Amino acid sequence: MDEISTREAALDEVISGAYVFTVERSARGYALNKMANSLSSSDNRARFSEDEAAYMRGMGCSPEQVDLVARRDWKGMLESGASIYLMLKIGAAVGVALPEIGAHSAGMTLAEYQARKAH
Amino acid sequence: MAIAIGGIGTSHAPTIGVAWDRGQQQEPPWAPLFSGYVPARAWLDEVKPDLFLIVYNDHVNQFFFDTYPTFALGVGATHGQADEGWGKRPLPDLPGDPDFAWHLAHSLVADEFDPTICQEMKLDHGVLSFLPLLTDTDWKVPVVPLAVNVIQHPIPTARRLYRLGGALGRAIASYPKNKRIVVFGTGGLTHQLHGAQFGTKNVDWDNEFMDRLETDPAGLSELSIQEYMERGGTEGVEMIMWLAMRGALGENVRRVHRNYTAPFTTGYGLLVLET
Numbered sequence: 098m099d100e101i102s103t104r105e106a107a108l109d110e111v112i113s114g115a116y117v118f119t120v121e122r123s124a125r126g127y128a129l130n131k132m133a134n135s136l137s138s139s140d141n142r143a144r145f146s147e148d149e150a151a152y153m154r155g156m157g158c159s160p161e162q163v164d165l166v167a168r169r170d171w172k173g174m175l176e177s178g179a180s181i182y183l184m185l186k187i188g189a190a191v192g193v194a195l196p197e198i199g200a201h202s203a204g205m206t207l208a209e210y211q212a213r214k215a216h
Numbered sequence: 217m218a219i220a221i222g223g224i225g226t227s228h229a230p231t232i233g234v235a236w237d238r239g240q241q242q243e244p245p246w247a248p249l250f251s252g253y254v255p256a257r258a259w260l261d262e263v264k265p266d267l268f269l270i271v272y273n274d275h276v277n278q279f280f281f282d283t284y285p286t287f288a289l290g291v292g293a294t295h296g297q298a299d300e301g302w303g304k305r306p307l308p309d310l311p312g313d314p315d316f317a318w319h320l321a322h323s324l325v326a327d328e329f330d331p332t333i334c335q336e337m338k339l340d341h342g343v344l345s346f347l348p349l350l351t352d353t354d355w356k357v358p359v360v361p362l363a364v365n366v367i368q369h370p371i372p373t374a375r376r377l378y379r380l381g382g383a384l385g386r387a388i389a390s391y392p393k394n395k396r397i398v399v400f401g402t403g404g405l406t407h408q409l410h411g412a413q414f415g416t417k418n419v420d421w422d423n424e425f426m427d428r429l430e431t432d433p434a435g436l437s438e439l440s441i442q443e444y445m446e447r448g449g450t451e452g453v454e455m456i457m458w459l460a461m462r463g464a465l466g467e468n469v470r471r472v473h474r475n476y477t478a479p480f481t482t483g484y485g486l487l488v489l490e491t
Contacts, residue, residue, distance in 0.1 A: 114412020115450045119369045123281050134280045137299045181410045181451070182275045182367065189301035195481070199414035214415060 116175045126178020132156040133183035136190045145190055171201040218391035221263050223399045223465050224256060225458040225487040232345040237305055245479035252475030253349040256488045259472050260350055267313055268359045270400040271460040272342035273366045284368050290337035290361040291317035298338035307344060313358040316391060323387035329380055337361060342402060366454050371441060374456045378437035381463020401461030403454025405483035415481050421447045422483040423476060425455060429487065430471055433462040465491050
């Protein structure tokens with residue numbers, strides 16, 4: 098376990114504050130990522146929209162993962178092993194696009210991010 | 217005899233497809249990107265390829281992490297379109313070229329590259345975002361797609377991609393039928409889609425990369441994945457796939473066209489090379 102943590106930490110240092118998507122993260126976030134992947138079908142998107150928590154529990158997500166999505170905690174999802182590409186599918190299903198997801202993961206609101214970019 | 221007549225390096229992004237579908241080709245800030253493709257399309261109209269061999273990456277649309285291949289080759293007669301989460305675009309399925317693709321499978325494995333062979337392969341914006349900018353969407357030119365894992369680490373090295381390009385070149389040269397092939401390397405250029413540095417681009421590195429892809433691909437292939445991520449972002453590492461295109465073209469190439477714009481979160485590059 099120590100060896101795995103060290104390897105992850107080494108990759109995280111590559112880009113300050115980035116969560117490099119390693120196989121270790123992929124394993125930890127597997128249920129959440131698998132749920133997000135299921136949102137590639139319009140039927141599943143409709144079922145998810147009806148009751149997000151029930152849909153997620155049915156897909157094997159943990160209470161913590163259900164909570165992260167309920168709070169739209171994009172940074173928290175990344176920390177728990179979500180892939181940015183699969184978070185974009187969750188975003189598509191709930192009407193949130195990349196700029197807002199990315200800004201949140203950087204610790205900013207969308208407005209703060211856009212203001213910073215304008216300078 | 218088949219021949220690699222040239223190569224195209226191009227960025228891909230879902231937003232390019234959205235803008236194209238909405239007819240925003242002439243609108244700022246999209247116009248410099250779309251107009252940049254016009255000379256590339258004119259070149260294709262002139263050289264009349266009969267096959268596109270496209271090295272790209274799937275963004276968890278065809279493959280999920282239950283089974284995520286490092287290299288995957290689409291050998292089907294057609295390639296469908298993936299629903300990336302917001303519904304499919306109004307585009308027909310793409311024609312494939314099973315005969316060439318199976319030749320490529322044999323040749324690559326004999327050359328010690330071992331792709332997962334896919335008789336069905338749904339394509340995402342890694343191919344479909346830029347293709348309508350380069351050809352009519354009745355898709356007269358068949359496509360053989362080769363997907364590379366650049367999103368779940370460990371990912372292959374830049375050197376591996378450059379050598380893969382060499383193997384693609386040998387496969388093309390050994391195909392007995394007449395075929396004029398354009399090889400694509402897609403992805404990048406620099407972008408950081410998450411974390412503290414979200415939205416960071418590196419315009420200098422993007423342009424240095426395009427310079428050196430022409431003149432010093434071997435040098436580019438010696439950089440580590442960590443160096444690519446440091447310079448171009450964790451998602452910008454996709455740009456290593458351009459090295460597969462370059463490796464397929466041999467030593468001497470002539471630049472036909474080059475364009476670069478960076479209006480949003482990604483550096484958008486386009487490079488057309490002729491053998």
